[in-house]
Amino acid sequence: MPEPTRTGPDPRRIRRQPELARELDLLRIRAAAGTRKAKVTVHDLAQLAGLPRSTLHSYLTGQTLVPSAVLDRIVIALGASKTEQREWSEAWYRLHTTDPAPVARTAALPFVPPARIRGFTGRANEFARLDGLAGEVSPRAGLVIAAVCGGPGTGKTALVTQWAHRCGERFPDGCLYLDLRGYDQDPAMPAADALATLVGMLAPDDAVPADIGVRAARYRSLLADRRMLVVLDNAVDSGHVRPLLPGTDSCMVVVTSRDRLGGLVARDGARRIEVGALPQPDALELLGTLFGAERVAAEPAAAVAIAESCAGLPLALRVAAERIQGRAGLSLMEAAVEIGDGPLDWLAAGGDARTDLRAVLCWSYHRLAASDPLAAMVFQQLGGAPAGSFTPVDAARAVGVPVVRARCLIDVLERAHLVEPLSPGRYRMHELLRAYATELAIDFDSRPVRGDAGTRTGIPSGSGHM
The missing domain is CATH 3.40.50.300 (P-loop containing nucleotide triphosphate hydrolases)
Incomplete structure (x- = not known):
């Protein structure tokens, strides 16, 4: 026996996008029964379904094919029963597969982030x-x-x-x-x-x-x-x-x-x-993802040493993994020794400036040097601090300023993420920043002295570090 014809909305009738818009209109009329409105307004429905009005309008008028999950929210907001919700879902899939010319299915929705990176770990x-x-x-x-x-x-x-x-x-x-x-x-x-x-x-x-x-x-x-x-x-x-x-x-x-x-x-x-360095377990997991978990398991101490030499930075770990994979027969222990001897040279990434760790670090330094030369001088002078950390007193001695001024300069470095607090009143740089700051200091100290103004700028030529 055939089902009786419905006088209100009936998603079973939907075969084309205009029919979807018509049936949604009938559903809005039914949902407004008992109110003083002819049908639920776009404004009210947008609030009920949690959608922007302009987006909802394009769906209700048939300008854009509504996504399946969004259609579920709309019909639930308009009081559809469980049975009707299933019928609306079936109608959407029927329309999606049979409509020969759906209107503006995707073109109106810009989605332009870069591609996801393979092997992403942690966070x-x-x-x-x-x-x-x-x-x-x-x-x-x-x-x-x-x-x-x-x-x-x-x-x-x-x-x-x-x-x-x-x-x-x-x-x-x-x-x-x-x-x-x-x-x-x-x-x-x-x-x-x-x-x-x-x-x-x-x-x-x-x-x-x-x-x-x-x-x-x-x-x-x-x-x-x-x-x-x-x-x-x-x-x-x-x-x-x-x-x-x-x-x-x-x-x-x-x-x-x-x-x-x-x-x-x-x-x-x-x-x-x-966003800081990866914790050691995540750094080791990333290395395992990049060149094989079995290699990490076979040489765990070497893998830890590589992660530490890379300061737990995802970019450095990826460059290191690429270098290790590219050298057949290189053990992780051999790689760890080489990285430790000259991390910035080892992580040079074959001339790709956006991957070369020295270049990536120098962009922060040169922006700092342009805006606050004295803070840049503190950075380069304290990279080789004997204890691996320093205080505002150390900074004051290094550049010849009062301690109060040195604290302000360290604040500048902290805001630029070039130093980090180790304990109250004591700061540190991670391994790669220390290596870069030491290079800057050597470059600076090797140049001829040009008088007070030249010695106080703390801005090396930088030609070897770009």
């Missing part, structure tokens, strides 16, 4: 922090900003890229990614160029406004009510990213920088997530 705590912040994104709650900070080579970009791919469903309108080149061999990207690139991602067929103020307004308008992830990678400092912040609470922004982004935290409400 469970950092992922949990990012997940928690993503859960706070909601209308009228304030823009959620994650300030992911750490020194050179700690894997900030890899972490954020990995997370962006993992959390795609949280941001149904897509993900924007932009490398701001704050610490790079090329000049940092100006705000005007960054805005032009972001507007181009969001509206590739539109002309980019010439005026920077109009360009910023256009960028914010394109993001209004969208639920998007915006990744601003490799920023110089807080001022570098502030013009690029969306004006809507429905987005989340993740900024990475070698700076601590104190201004973004204080003024814009960002939450800081520090």
Whole structure:
């Protein structure tokens, strides 16, 4: 006996995208029964389903094929029964496989982060922090900003890229990614160029406004009510990213920088997530992933020595693993001895500046030297501290300033992630930073003295360290 024809919404009738839009309209009418409204409004449904209005509108009008998981949220918000939910799900799969010309299925959703890196290891705590912040994104709650900070080579970009791919469903309108080149061999990207690139991602067929103020307004308008992830990678400092912040609470922004982004935290409400060296178990796991867990198990002491010489930095560990794999017959113990004798030469990565550890470290140093030459001098003079650590008194003696001034200079180095506190009043550099600072000091001391002004700048030529 055939089932009676339904007078209201019936997802079993759906075969084409316009039919999906029509049946959703009928479901909105039914859900509004008993109210003074003809049907549930887009505004009300957006709040019930936790979706941006502009995105929801494109789904309800058939402009874009609604993702299956999002359709479930919509029909549940509109009061569909368990049986009806199953019918709506079946209708979506039927439509997805039979509609010969679905409208704008994916083109309207930019998703542009870099590819995930193979063998990514660790960072469970950092992922949990990012997940928690993503859960706070909601209308009228304030823009959620994650300030992911750490020194050179700690894997900030890899972490954020990995997370962006993992959390795609949280941001149904897509993900924007932009490398701001704050610490790079090329000049940092100006705000005007960054805005032009972001507007181009969001509206590739539109002309980019010439005026920077109009360009910023256009960028914010394109993001209004969208639920998007915006990744601003490799920023110089807080001022570098502030013009690029969306004006809507429905987005989340993740900024990475070698700076601590104190201004973004204080003024814009960002939450800081520090990314440091990998703990030894994670560093050994990464080495095992890269050149075989059996080799790590066969020479555990050598593997630990390699991890320590690489200061637990993911980038250094990856370069070391590549060098070891490229030299047939090299034991881990032999590799550990060679790395220990000259870590920066061993981790040179064959001329690739963005992978060469010396070049990666020098970008931080040269930016520091340009902004605070005396702090740069403290860095280079204390790399060879006999005890491997130093105090503000040591810094004061090294550059001939009062202890109070030396504390301020160490604060500058700490904000740049070039030193780290070891205990109250005592600081250290990790192995690779110490090696680089020692090179700088030797280079500086070997040059002819040019008088007081020359000896106080602390800026070596740097030609051998780029």
